[in-house]
Amino acid sequence: MIKIIVNGEVLEVSENCTLSGLVEQLELVGKKIAIELNMEIIPRSLHHETRLHNSDNIEVVQAIGGG
Numbered sequence: 001m002i003k004i005i006v007n008g009e010v011l012e013v014s015e016n017c018t019l020s021g022l023v024e025q026l027e028l029v030g031k032k033i034a035i036e037l038n039m040e041i042i043p044r045s046l047h048h049e050t051r052l053h054n055s056d057n058i059e060v061v062q063a064i065g066g067g
Helices: 019-025
Strands: 002-006 009-013 033-037 040-042 057-062
Antiparallel strands (some): 002 009, 033 057
8 A cells, every 4th residue: 555645635545556546436437527646737548557656646626517
């Protein structure tokens, strides 16, 4: 297990966890979200191959509709 920071909260994930795995763990599959990994926006097309490392800092932003 490794420790990462997600939206300011410490979270433990498996050592082989990808951004796609994190999205599943956070129950955000199918939601309109953007993910920033260590201050860099990661395109959704790269989520399945982007592995997480100890102390990574992740911000997950969810789009909210309104008008």
